[in-house]
Amino acid sequence: MIKKSPNTIRTKGSARAAKRSIPALAAVMLLLAVWQLVSSCGLVPGYMLPSPVQVVQAFIQERTLLWQHSVITLQEAFIGLALGVLTGFIFAVLMDTCEVLYRAFYPILVITQTVPTVAIAPLLVLWFGYEMTPKIILIVLVTFFPVTVGLLDGFRSADQDAIGLLRSMGAGRWQIFRYIKFPSALPQFFSALRIAAAYSVVGAVISEWLGGFGGLGVYMTRVKKAFAFDKMFAVILLISAISLLLMALVDLAERKCMPYRRLQDNEQKKA
Numbered sequence: 001m002i003k004k005s006p007n008t009i010r011t012k013g014s015a016r017a018a019k020r021s022i023p024a025l026a027a028v029m030l031l032l033a034v035w036q037l038v039s040s041c042g043l044v045p046g047y048m049l050p051s052p053v054q055v056v057q058a059f060i061q062e063r064t065l066l067w068q069h070s071v072i073t074l075q076e077a078f079i080g081l082a083l084g085v086l087t088g089f090i091f092a093v094l095m096d097t098c099e100v101l102y103r104a105f106y107p108i109l110v111i112t113q114t115v116p117t118v119a120i121a122p123l124l125v126l127w128f129g130y131e132m133t134p135k136i137i138l139i140v141l142v143t144f145f146p147v148t149v150g151l152l153d154g155f156r157s158a159d160q161d162a163i164g165l166l167r168s169m170g171a172g173r174w175q176i177f178r179y180i181k182f183p184s185a186l187p188q189f190f191s192a193l194r195i196a197a198a199y200s201v202v203g204a205v206i207s208e209w210l211g212g213f214g215g216l217g218v219y220m221t222r223v224k225k226a227f228a229f230d231k232m233f234a235v236i237l238l239i240s241a242i243s244l245l246l247m248a249l250v251d252l253a254e255r256k257c258m259p260y261r262r263l264q265d266n267e268q269k270k271a
Contacts (some may be wrong), residue, residue, distance in 0.1 A: 036051050076135040112216065146193075
């Protein structure tokens with residue numbers, strides 16, 4: 001029996017990934033072509049809908065300024081996301097450990113997500129000023145909930161037979177958590193982390209709209225007041241690209257932490 005080398009397996013996996021991405025790339029190219037056609041034909045005034053070429057030109061002209069504002073937004077997003085994940089992990093562990101805490105706090109967690117982010121942001125700016133603190137707090141508020149719910153669902157979906165087996169062998173809570181509950185919650189955790197990563201950038205931009213000294217949200221406010229919609233679209237595309245990059249980093253982390261997941265997915269597809 002001839003064994004396939006790891007390089008051959010990786011090459012085939014890359015080829016399959018490239019093949020799967022073709023429909024998405026085709027859809028994006030079609031959308032850009034329609035956008036350019038609408039702009040070129042004058043169906044929408046140019047000052048309201050700049051063409052993709054104009055957006056790219058604006059991005060190139062403003063690349064230095066966009067980079068400076070992006071650094072500020074990314075700092076806020078990373079710090080807020082890290083604190084949101086930590087907060088969500090602590091809440092999930094506590095509510096999984098104590099049923100009373102679960103019944104007491106889970107409804108409150110749901111209620112916190114019914115309050116619009118735009119309504120909270122002005123209060124945070126009023127209480128904490130225009131520095132980075134209110135931005136980070138807002139990002140924590142929008143990111144900890146999906147992480148908490150994802151981890152909590154993962155903890156509660158752990159194999160009860162395996163937990164009973166470990167208990168019969170004298171395992172304590174920490175050992176059950178380490179070997180059963182936490183590994184079983186990893187898929188839900190990474191799914192929630194993808195959502196939280198996208199929310200972190202959006203939350204940072206929304207908080208910057210309402211006041212600040214730098215960031216992509218502040219830049220958007222300035223170019224909107226100047227009616228520079230080509231620059232407005234450029235920063236929107238940049239925010240989308242940053243969100244996609246963060247989600248790709250989460251996917252990479254998932255593959256590193258759960259290498260067996262890809263093998264299971266491949267086996268299911270073959271079956």
